[in-house]
Structures are given as C-alpha cells and as structure tokens.
Amino acid sequence: MIGEPTIFGRIIDGEIPCHRVYEDAHVLAFLDVGPISPGHVLVIPKERVAFLHELSDDAAAALGRVLPRIARAVMSVTGCSDYNILQNNGASAHQAVFHVHFHIIPKHADGSGLGIEWNANELVDGESLAASISEAL
Numbered sequence: 001m002i003g004e005p006t007i008f009g010r011i012i013d014g015e016i017p018c019h020r021v022y023e024d025a026h027v028l029a030f031l032d033v034g035p036i037s038p039g040h041v042l043v044i045p046k047e048r049v050a051f052l053h054e055l056s057d058d059a060a061a062a063l064g065r066v067l068p069r070i071a072r073a074v075m076s077v078t079g080c081s082d083y084n085i086l087q088n089n090g091a092s093a094h095q096a097v098f099h100v101h102f103h104i105i106p107k108h109a110d111g112s113g114l115g116i117e118w119n120a121n122e123l124v125d126g127e128s129l130a131a132s133i134s135e136a137l
Helices: 007-012 057-078 126-136
Strands: 020-023 027-031 041-045 082-086 102-107
Touching: 007 027, 007 041, 020 057, 027 057, 041 057, 057 082, 057 102
Parallel strands: none
Antiparallel strands: 020 027, 027 041, 041 102, 082 102
16 A cells, blocks of 8 residues: 555545546546646556556456556547557656556647657567566566
C-alpha cells in the first residue's frame, strides 16, 4: 500500500471529481485533465500501489482485460488509428503520480500525441541476460 494518499486514490475515493469513461470493481478509467491529445485517458487499478511490479496478479489481469476495450473506444470516438500506451515506474522514468497508471494517448493526423526519442543500443550478451531474467521468474 502507498503511505501517502495520491490524487488517484482521492479520485477513487470520490474526493476529487473526474470524467469517468469506465469503472468496475478493480479498475477506473477517466480523461486526463492535462491531455497530450484529445481522448487521452488514464487507466488505474483500484489497488493502491506505486509500481507495476507491486500489483497483485488479480489487479494486473483486470487492467489487461480492459486496456484493449478502452483503447478501441478511444479510437472509435476520436477517429485516431494510432495510439500509445504509456506506463512509467519511478521518478527517473518520469512517473509523477505514485499510483500505477496507464496512459492511452491517441496520435492524431495533426501530429498531436506522444512524442518520444528512442535511443536504441546494441544487445550485448543476450543469451545470458535472457537466462538470468527467466531464472528470476
């Protein structure tokens, strides 16, 4: 559990209003009040943890079930054919609210949407790294 209440916890509790687009027993989705593009939606678990790796399997499954449905609805309503799903963990990874959340960010023909720079490197010692990650599972 998160020590300090977050804005998302306060939204879940009904203390702060939001423009809900979806809600069930495990997940809440609402419009971002500072959207990158029209139709930018935040999808959050009702389980109050800061990082993706802290989520229970049930909360993660609930998010996984609804993300595609919400993305399809955003596409249908906004007319976009492209979009980003963004999820950050930790301050150095640009997480600003320490409650797990996913952004669905439509990419529109006018260029609005998420802009990123992908600084790809060369894979080094992939076999050993893959084996180590597999063992950690």
